[in-house]
Amino acid sequence: DAGVTQSPTHLIKTRGQQVTLRCSPKSGHDTVSWYQQALGQEPQFIFQYYEEEERQRGNFPDRFSGHQFPNYSSELNVNALLLGDSALYLCASSFGVSGELFFGEGSRLTVL
Amino acid sequence: DAKTTQPTSMDCAEGRAANLPCNHSTISGNEYVYWYRQIHSQGPQYIIHGLKNNETNEMASLIITEDRKSSTLILPHATLRDTAVYYCIVRNTGGFKTIFGAGTRLFVKA
Numbered sequence: 053d054a055g056v057t058q059s060p061t062h063l064i065k066t067r068g069q070q071v072t073l074r075c076s077p078k079s080g081h082d083t084v085s086w087y088q089q090a091l092g093q094e095p096q097f098i099f100q101y102y103e104e105e106e107r108q109r110g111n112f113p114d115r116f117s118g119h120q121f122p123n124y125s126s127e128l129n130v131n132a133l134l135l136g137d138s139a140l141y142l143c144a145s146s147f148g149v150s151g152e153l154f155f156g157e158g159s160r161l162t163v164l
Numbered sequence: 165d166a167k168t169t170q171p172t173s174m175d176c177a178e179g180r181a182a183n184l185p186c187n188h189s190t191i192s193g194n195e196y197v198y199w200y201r202q203i204h205s206q207g208p209q210y211i212i213h214g215l216k217n218n219e220t221n222e223m224a225s226l227i228i229t230e231d232r233k234s235s236t237l238i239l240p241h242a243t244l245r246d247t248a249v250y251y252c253i254v255r256n257t258g259g260f261k262t263i264f265g266a267g268t269r270l271f272v273k274a
Contacts, residue, residue, distance in 0.1 A: 094249075094251065095264045150256075153200075154210065156207050
């Protein structure tokens with residue numbers, strides 16, 4: 053039973069570029085949440101997707117957007133990258149919006 | 165969602181019990197207490213959760229005070245691999261967003 057898988061594991065971008073990160077939820081899960089974790093900090097909630105809609109959103113600008121597909125997988129898009137967007141981006145899946153969260157290993161983004 | 169307060173760091177000797185406290189004095193009746201841990205550079209790992217009764221699983225025990233304003237995560241026999249940041253989170257049954265606090269950095273020493 054595959055857990056939460058994220059891709060890519062590492063990537064480097066330059067300021068102003070755009071990035072897309074991908075997440076496949078754990079088998080049987082239908083809800084995906086995204087978190088940003090800066091070095092040495094706790095994870096910060098970005099948003100949650102359920103039934104292909106954004107259900108809740110944290111304090112992140114519109115440069116951060118997402119999508120959920122019919123197979124429950126999800127993408128996180130960040131436009132106009134800033135140096136401060138460098139972080140580990142974590143995807144967590146659950147069964148329903150209140151189910152236990154299972155996290156992937158993250159995608160580490162470096163913005164130069 | 166209610167906020168939590170945890171010690172910044174703790175030490176524990178290998179083989180001894182690690183007791184990690186958490187204060188959540190503003191917890192509401194429909195909010196659960198969850199514990200996750202994060203080993204360096206990995207994704208957070210679910211440990212245990214509870215509402216008001218004490219809980220135990222293969223990883224840990226969770227003791228919640230009768231007034232539910234605080235809880236303690238117990239790792240009965242800590243190993244070096246338990247060195248991690250431990251997050252205590254309160255989350256309502258609607259559970260839309262799980263908010264992490266700063267967590268406790270546990271160092272298990274030989």
